[in-house]
Amino acid sequence: MSGALRVALRLGGSGVWAARGRAGRQQLSQAAAGNAESGGGADGGGSGSREAIERMVREHPVVVFMKGSPAQPLCGFSNAVVQILRLHGVEDYRAHDVLQDPDLRQGIKNYSNWPTIPQVYLNGEFVGGCDILLQMHQNGDLVEELKKLGIRSALLDAEKDQ
Secondary structure (H helix, E strand, C coil), X not given: CCHHHHHHHHHCCCCEEEECCCCCEEEECHHHHCCCCCCCCCCCCCCCCHHHHHHHHHCCCEEEEECECCCCECCHHHXXXXXXXXXXXXXXXXXXXXXXXXXXXXXXXXXXXXXXXXXXXXXXXXXXXXXXXXXXXXXXXXXXXXXXXXXXXXXXXXXXXX
């Protein structure tokens, strides 16, 4: 990626996305997201700090750290996670674009002790990456995990219609 493009992306916003329904996706400002992820400082409160990441994974029942946004994933694995969630009708979740923030990108890997992106969290618990989410989708575990969060998988309704 060119330096100019990297700077343009960096200036483009906080990298926090909220996916909500078919109305589309909107980028939230850091203030609207309620995240104190800006400014590193000596207190360790920067976007890649354990405390900041802890807040992010607990801010919503379904949280995804990905490359790009739900509206425009920038890697195939991130796209696959978005598509799996979409298949299950999960449209209300938080997505954090790690390409917008190198500290967050490394911090989330350290936090989970998982070396790859995307990373999916359900109810504050690390589930895994694309491969794990795909496996859960295929064996039906994702339907059960979503049910624990009070989310009814759209696949259950699709089975009724057939």
